[in-house]
Amino acid sequence: MKKIINKPEDVVDQMIDGLIFGSEDLIERIPGTNVILNKQLSKGKVALVSGGGSGHEPTHAGFVGPGMLAAAVCGQVFTSPAPDQILEAIKQADQGAGVLLVIKNYSGDIMNFEMAEELAAMDEIEVDHIVVDDDIAVEDSTYTAGRRGVAGTILVHKIIGAAAESGLSLKELKALADQVIPSIKTIGVALSAGTVPESGKPGFELEDNEMEYGVGIHGEPGYRREPIKPSREIAEELTDQLRKAFQWKAGDCYGILVNGLGATPLMEQYIFANDVAQLLKSEQIELPFRKIGSYMTSLDMAGLSLTLIQLKDDHWLDWLNAPARTTAW
Amino acid sequence: MKKIINKPEDVVDQMIDGLIFGSEDLIERIPGTNVILNKQLSKGKVALVSGGGSGHEPTHAGFVGPGMLAAAVCGQVFTSPAPDQILEAIKQADQGAGVLLVIKNYSGDIMNFEMAEELAAMDEIEVDHIVVDDDIAVEDSTYTAGRRGVAGTILVHKIIGAAAESGLSLKELKALADQVIPSIKTIGVALSAGTVPESGKPGFELEDNEMEYGVGIHGEPGYRREPIKPSREIAEELTDQLRKAFQWKAGDCYGILVNGLGATPLMEQYIFANDVAQLLKSEQIELPFRKIGSYMTSLDMAGLSLTLIQLKDDHWLDWLNAPARTTAW
Amino acid sequence: MLTVESTIKWLNLFSEKVEKNKDYLSELDQAIGDGDHGANMARGVAAMNEALSNKSFDSIQDVLKTAAMALLSKIGGASGPLYGSALIAMAKQAGEDRSDLASIIQAGSDGIQKRGKAEPGDKTMVDVWVPVVNALKNNKLSADIIKKAVQDTEPLKAKKGRASYLGDRSIGHIDPGSMSSGYLFETLIEGDTL
Amino acid sequence: MLTVESTIKWLNLFSEKVEKNKDYLSELDQAIGDGDHGANMARGVAAMNEALSNKSFDSIQDVLKTAAMALLSKIGGASGPLYGSALIAMAKQAGEDRSDLASIIQAGSDGIQKRGKAEPGDKTMVDVWVPVVNALKNNKLSADIIKKAVQDTEPLKAKKGRASYLGDRSIGHIDPGSMSSGYLFETLIEGDTL
């Protein structure tokens, strides 16, 4: 493992301090916690709180700020934060209109956030939660943990964050999320695994010429390994999966997010985006919202993911385009 | 080489299309060229044009837009663009107040941009140029090519771009740059080399536990190789070099840029930034401007660079903080 | 019998065992999860030990609640709320009926199932807690029964937790949370708390 | 003697040689530069060949200017403007004094020095152009002289171009731009243009 870090057990703590150092005008750390708080909370509006294991930077802390998250809770690397930290975030984020928790669909996150929600209810703070499960690489099933939450989460932060800023109530936001979340689907490909600092070894091994479709953002296994293909063919595979999942037709309107997984530079992300753009153009899909960059990473994993959101309502596009002052949007 | 690309000879062309696809509201490609043009040029104001070899994304094209560059010229990977492309950028960027070329100090770039400048002069366009040479890893000498231009270039884009937007003349901008550029110094460290797609091999080899101080953004050799150290010690080494170069004293006022070189994720950049912040705090250096992210990369090189700019004039800070609408700032 | 002292002793022994076997727990988790179960549990029991040594207690409930809060706030991940919920439920039960170990462990098991919604056979720690409760009720908990319960998770296909993403590939590996729960009950025996 | 035909033939032979040796040129550049000199030159001569075959010419000046513009716009990097400047200067000179090869090459050499500010001994292509000009003036240019000039760059320490970043480590390698310039003059001889 070659990383610019100090002690592996200190990475989250020191990373948070570095992030705050870079964005002191926007965010602060709640002392004694791993919670990042928006410095300009909107009085009387619903506060959005998210979080999860670290290692996905800039997610989630990079999206704290006016127009997106009120607070983000940073767990250890790839490990959900504990309820007491989440409770602290809820308490400090609440501006009297209640708190909405944005949870990525992992058993650990769900349980920790739900416990925090129960604790907050005892403190008479109005709290509800939404669960993002956009990764279509895993078969959906009520008998299992279901689909994982991945890069699409940042679109949820943006849309629900802007809607909250516009004054929607907790109930309205929850209803909105129930529409938005099923409209977001993501599928990724990995060229190499990320390395958790405390483990020191890559999460999985790929041969020098191999890639794996459908790998999760914690290195969860994907659906197929094969020799690396040209960008155009990777774009075809991922687009095929999304077409199957969405069943789109010519003229449909989508937003697109091409997301780098950590070690893949912008050059490759742009080339891949260009290939996807051509494929979707040939199918006459409208793409009025587009975003390219490393937003939901998996430490130093090489690879990228493709997210589409079907824009079923004009408001969604407005909210995606609404101003937000955060470190990373 | 494992990269998400198509044919190596097409990477620049396709990357440009992908970039434009993602930012069609801001920028366009001059047809038949590798020039990216700001869609909202400011009439009557000096136009800033930069460029160089590709592989440093988001530099330079990501900084085209109101408040920064009027145009960027993309050469082949690590290869300066040719004069005809630069000339085209100059012609289309000029809004009647002349064009200022921002050149990184490499023989190839200097010669190509100077030839374009000569050609533009024949077309009676007022053109001048400034040369950024912020990399203190290389001994400065008038008998050699001198210091290389690296990450500090984006601070030049920002300050001079904002100053141009505020209405300064070509002469005034050139005089400003003569003050600003010597106030910017950068030093980097590499953990692994980037791979030029057409060559297919990493630009240099480092052992599994090695790093190299002072490597250039094209993999130019640095000043020392040693076993990888903790972030804190790397921060000490780079800060020592900058202290020697600046000879600062307590109370001095600087802007800071921690820059990832391509494959190093934000987590490590934040941890390193935190270490540098503590060191500079202990020396009572004021840091009113701070930026952390992968802005001047070297393909998929792992490592980072540290840039400081001494803020000798309050205007500089205002210009750094002035609004800019670009893909990457 | 559970007393304040024996409960603390039990939890201390559990901590030691987790600390000693943390690499093995992570190894098990590397195979079918994300490889952090050992680190998570070690972080948790270290905090628990500290909390238990910094205070004096006058009830089992008090001990269990203190342990619960430490585990809950320091393990994180999936096992944090599960062990936390188990010990909170056990503390509640101990307040009502402090002498009956079987009903206390039963409460813990119920707490885990309520939190995690896993059924026996889903290849989770539930597959250790449930047989242990049954054995306790019949007064025949033994190291062998615990070992067997842990071992029996090997052929199962995971339906809950991270391992469930693997589908059939989760078959053939011991469930890490079952192993750490196994340690909890082994130390119950080793500490003569039965 | 330079005629329209012999000049085109010369440049075609040069293209072939560059294309055939492009990997070697890049290898030389990998050692002390950035490894792209072969790719740069190959891109340039391909464009030059195309430009030369798409047009008919009625003067040497015309040929050289067309070649110059192709090289200038397609090589890029450091060698693009250098070869471009050389051929532009040669075209100008050919307009004035088209028969004297020595004065034409001299103009090219001056063009390179004006553009790149390198002196003989700086370990650049200048170290081939200057001795070639001298030999031409004395009417004794030979393959050996060219070979020697290229080879003589090996022990030099680079003062200009990318190799200069290496300092002493640039010693012991042939300069890639000198090698490609060597090809230019070798093909001058091979094409019987002298």
Ligand SMILES: Nc1ncnc2c1ncn2[C@@H]1O[C@H](COP(=O)(O)OP(=O)(O)O)[C@@H](O)[C@H]1O
């Ligand atoms: N829903 C659940 N119900 C019961 N136990 C579970 C559940 N989900 C996970 N577990 C247990 O948690 C263990 C994994 O814990 P750990 O590795 O610490 O957390 P994470 O999976 O978040 O990394 C599994 O081996 C399993 O025994």
Ligand SMILES: Nc1ncnc2c1ncn2[C@@H]1O[C@H](COP(=O)(O)OP(=O)(O)O)[C@@H](O)[C@H]1O
């Ligand atoms: N200032 C200069 N004057 C003359 N020749 C130069 C100069 N700088 C570089 N060169 C020549 O250019 C060659 C390198 O060309 P090339 O690799 O194509 O460009 P780059 O260095 O931009 O990658 C060197 O080997 C050297 O001969």
Ligand SMILES: [Mg+2]
């Ligand atoms: Mg985990």
Ligand SMILES: [Mg+2]
């Ligand atoms: Mg080059």
Ligand SMILES: [Mg+2]
């Ligand atoms: Mg785990």
Ligand SMILES: [Mg+2]
């Ligand atoms: Mg070169």
